[in-house]
Amino acid sequence: MATPSNKTDIPLQRFPHLYIKVDTPKGRGVFATEIIPAKTVIEVCPVLVLGLDENKKHIEYTSLYHYTYNWPILDDFGKKQVAQAVILGLGSMFNHSNQNQNVVWERDPERLIITYKALRDIPVGEELCISYGSHLTFKDTDDAPDPMDPDEELEQLNSIQID
Numbered sequence: 368m369a370t371p372s373n374k375t376d377i378p379l380q381r382f383p384h385l386y387i388k389v390d391t392p393k394g395r396g397v398f399a400t401e402i403i404p405a406k407t408v409i410e411v412c413p414v415l416v417l418g419l420d421e422n423k424k425h426i427e428y429t430s431l432y433h434y435t436y437n438w439p440i441l442d443d444f445g446k447k448q449v450a451q452a453v454i455l456g457l458g459s460m461f462n463h464s465n466q467n468q469n470v471v472w473e474r475d476p477e478r479l480i481i482t483y484k485a486l487r488d489i490p491v492g493e494e495l496c497i498s499y500g501s502h503l504t505f506k507d508t509d510d511a512p513d514p515m516d517p518d519e520e521l522e523q524l525n526s527i528q529i530d
């Protein structure tokens with residue numbers, strides 16, 4: 368089990384006026400019932416960092432694989448590696464949007480948390496979306512299909528590895 372290298376207590380925050388909509392084109396998604404002003408902390412989420420082996424041998428074969436974020440670690444030899452982390456709390460519920468990203472997130476590897484903040488004012492009724500980066504392995508429902516492009520029809524794996 369990874370433990371934080373920074374031992375100071377971590378104040379938690381969550382913007383209270385949120386709900387999960389269960390039937391969006393992206394599955395479940397996070398929405399607000401009140402306007403969220405720019406820079407508001409939406410949530411501070413503790414993370415569970417998975418062992419490199421644990422991920423490769425087990426998690427990659429489970430549904431959790433679609434929820435983990437890349438997480439920088441030092442291995443037993445002090446070499447930089449990219450592990451996977453399960454984000455506890457609402458962090459795992461944010462969907463991806465390229466065009467309409469309205470939430471930014473920041474890792475704190477010393478405290479093993481991620482903080483999510485409003486990138487701009489978010490009106491009631493707009494989904495809260497982060498960016499998963501450029502290596503999507505599922506079909507992004509925000510992308511309008513191009514009927515002339517047969518590649519659009521190619522089936523893609525439904526998984527993410529958030530950068």
Ligand SMILES: C[S@@+](CC[C@H](N)C(=O)[O-])C[C@H]1O[C@@H](n2cnc3c(N)ncnc32)[C@H](O)[C@@H]1O
Nearest residue numbers: 393394395433434459460461462463506507508
């Ligand atoms: C971290 S989960 C987000 C919560 C998820 N929607 C749920 O219902 O549990 C990531 C998964 O949500 C879906 N997803 C997220 N963003 C998407 C997008 N832009 N287009 C299509 N599916 C998306 C994909 O199935 C992806 O593997």
